[in-house]
Amino acid sequence: MTVPASSRRRFLITAVSATLGTTLVTACGTDRAAPQAEPPITTGEEALRRLKEGNERFAADHGLHSDEGTERRVAVSKAQHPFATVLGCVDSRVPIELVFDRGLGDLVVVRSAGGVLDQSVTGSLEFGIAELGTPLLVVLGHQRCGALDATIKAVDAKHSEAEGEIGYLVEALSPAVRQVSGSTGDRLANAVHANVGLVLAQLRKSTVIGPLEKAGKVKLVGAYYELDTGKVLFN
Numbered sequence: 001m002t003v004p005a006s007s008r009r010r011f012l013i014t015a016v017s018a019t020l021g022t023t024l025v026t027a028c029g030t031d032r033a034a035p036q037a038e039p040p041i042t043t044g045e046e047a048l049r050r051l052k053e054g055n056e057r058f059a060a061d062h063g064l065h066s067d068e069g070t071e072r073r074v075a076v077s078k079a080q081h082p083f084a085t086v087l088g089c090v091d092s093r094v095p096i097e098l099v100f101d102r103g104l105g106d107l108v109v110v111r112s113a114g115g116v117l118d119q120s121v122t123g124s125l126e127f128g129i130a131e132l133g134t135p136l137l138v139v140l141g142h143q144r145c146g147a148l149d150a151t152i153k154a155v156d157a158k159h160s161e162a163e164g165e166i167g168y169l170v171e172a173l174s175p176a177v178r179q180v181s182g183s184t185g186d187r188l189a190n191a192v193h194a195n196v197g198l199v200l201a202q203l204r205k206s207t208v209i210g211p212l213e214k215a216g217k218v219k220l221v222g223a224y225y226e227l228d229t230g231k232v233l234f235n
């Protein structure tokens with residue numbers, strides 16, 4: 001997606017000043033007047049409850065898969081009302097829509113290895129919140145995260161042998177590993193939890209997300225997905 005400078009300026013202006021629900025989407029070319037079977041969600045608490053209910057269905061193998069199929073696809077084809085923005089890992093075992101039993105038009109999902117933030121990731125999260133108007137942002141870590149496991153090994157070896165830009169990921173995840181050095185318990189799980197906290201702290205410094213959280217327009221929540229149980233544990 002190439003965003004012209006004029007659109008970017010407009011995006012930044014609206015992102016900072018707009019009240020949620022009145023902002024027109026510019027970069028993705030949609031408006032927010034979509035029909036929706038479920039009642040629209042306006043608060044972070046309601047959005048969180050819907051995610052928790054979806055994950056309970058998923059973990060119990062009782063997924064509804066209700067927002068899939070032709071009818072839903074047509075219903076959201078002209079506009080969208082996603083109710084949560086989620087940052088997750090690229091891990092193939094943690095597909096965000098599946099673990100929350102949600103479908104088309106429900107979630108703004110951004111994924112990077114270990115949930116590492118860079119300009120694109122942060123900008124995409126800002127877009128989900130400020131432009132698409134989701135009242136909830138979830139940062140989702142997960143059990144046995146390979147990205148953090150590799151970072152632990154690199155920190156222990158005092159260097160990374162990662163090639164290409166993977167070294168960038170290891171460097172970005174290193175503070176979480178260092179933060180939990182000396183802690184008791186599962187070192188990898190501790191690092192994942194620490195990383196979720198550090199990512200949330202970084203996102204609160206965003207000039208878009210921070211003010212919206214302070215104004216009560218968006219709720220920020222950390223969470224941990226257990227591969228073993230299928231359950232998402234919210235902080």
Ligand SMILES: [Zn+2]
Nearest residue numbers: 089091145146
């Ligand atoms: Zn991972």
